Amino acid sequence: MYLAQRLKGISPSATLQLTAKAKLLKKEGFRVVNFAAGEPDFDTPFPIKEAAIKAIQEGFTKYTPESGIIELKEAICKKFKKDNFLHYLPDQIVVSCGAKHSLYNCLQVLVNPNDEVIIISPYWLSYPEMVRLASGTPKILPTYQQDDFKIDFNNLKKLINKNTKIIIINSPSNPTGAIYSKEELEQVAEIAIKNDLLVLSDEIYEKLIYDSNKHISIASLNKEIHDRTITVNGVSKTYSMTGWRIGYIGAPLMIAKAVAILQGHSTSNPASISQKAALAALNMDDSDLKSFIDEFAARRDCLVENLQKIPEISLFKPKGAFYVFVNISKLKISPAEFAAKILEKEYVALIPAESFGSDEHVRLSFATSKEEIIEGVKRIKKFISTL
Numbered sequence: 001m002y003l004a005q006r007l008k009g010i011s012p013s014a015t016l017q018l019t020a021k022a023k024l025l026k027k028e029g030f031r032v033v034n035f036a037a038g039e040p041d042f043d044t045p046f047p048i049k050e051a052a053i054k055a056i057q058e059g060f061t062k063y064t065p066e067s068g069i070i071e072l073k074e075a076i077c078k079k080f081k082k083d084n085f086l087h088y089l090p091d092q093i094v095v096s097c098g099a100k101h102s103l104y105n106c107l108q109v110l111v112n113p114n115d116e117v118i119i120i121s122p123y124w125l126s127y128p129e130m131v132r133l134a135s136g137t138p139k140i141l142p143t144y145q146q147d148d149f150k151i152d153f154n155n156l157k158k159l160i161n162k163n164t165k166i167i168i169i170n171s172p173s174n175p176t177g178a179i180y181s182k183e184e185l186e187q188v189a190e191i192a193i194k195n196d197l198l199v200l201s202d203e204i205y206e207k208l209i210y211d212s213n214k215h216i217s218i219a220s221l222n223k224e225i226h227d228r229t230i231t232v233n234g235v236s237k238t239y240s241m242t243g244w245r246i247g248y249i250g251a252p253l254m255i256a257k258a259v260a261i262l263q264g265h266s267t268s269n270p271a272s273i274s275q276k277a278a279l280a281a282l283n284m285d286d287s288d289l290k291s292f293i294d295e296f297a298a299r300r301d302c303l304v305e306n307l308q309k310i311p312e313i314s315l316f317k318p319k320g321a322f323y324v325f326v327n328i329s330k331l332k333i334s335p336a337e338f339a340a341k342i343l344e345k346e347y348v349a350l351i352p353a354e355s356f357g358s359d360e361h362v363r364l365s366f367a368t369s370k371e372e373i374i375e376g377v378k379r380i381k382k383f384i385s386t387l
């Protein structure tokens, strides 16, 4: 009775709920194998922690400019230039409390009632809810495992009408691990330019890429697409800093200014200490991340190889991020039921994919040790044999 209309139909985050349940079971003494995690299991690297401790000791504990400290914004500009061939000025950068907050802010400042936002399915579960919270309408463009989750551009064109305002892309993708090629991004860009759309490009997993795959920022393709793209990134996944809550955007000046104003009246600046920590993260050398990425690649191979031995299921081998999207449609059980039962019977936590836009998949995170992966797959096999 008391809640605002805009909260109607907004679901709690299934990933956060399931992770909490798995943690509770673990606390109660059950030997849970956790494939639900949406965060790296490594500790935040020492130089980052050291920078935060120094910030506290030096009294860097007060409000900062709402859109972030200038040193951090300059470091982000440098990062965008070096890694992504993107040229932003510090005024075009807004630092927020995580990439989730950055995405939320962007949708709040851009979406009007009746505006439509195209979301490619399977999608990260917060996109549709964020669009609804901004009074917009999510328009879902399905992609399929048998097509390696590639976009069907004819279907994309069919979805566009006079109300379409934004297309959200996420490469590497959570939950599928798919990566868009240059050719695919060029087609998205061409369609966006032709139809006067904005692109919200979520690149949070850009450094977690395996084999010879490459990440390309859509905004780097040409000036026209650069001027209608908001590039979203953050330190959570790359530097194992999920709890520090730092994300950021590079955006056309007008949009960056609007996001800063919104933030000035909502959260104000992200934590001053976390900003100093993020600055230390961005100053780290990419070679410092190598062992971390190699470990993820080895775990991916271990999980994929073991799951491929179970004939009742199928999967897409992820090219990036740290999730394997597993098709369980042959089992004739819904993902939600599969996830609930396997947690109850085998103490395996994984995420049902209904809230990612699929009735056929569950998502397994490989942000866990190889021993856990092997034990977990054994239990999955056992559980499937009882169905």
Ligand SMILES: Cc1ncc(COP(=O)(O)O)c(C=O)c1O
Pocket: 038, 097, 098, 099, 100, 101, 124, 170, 173, 174, 202, 204, 234, 235, 236, 237, 242, 246, 247
């Ligand atoms: C695709 C995607 N985008 C954005 C985020 C948000 O990351 P954070 O708010 O921790 O920066 C996540 C986290 O799970 C994600 O998977």
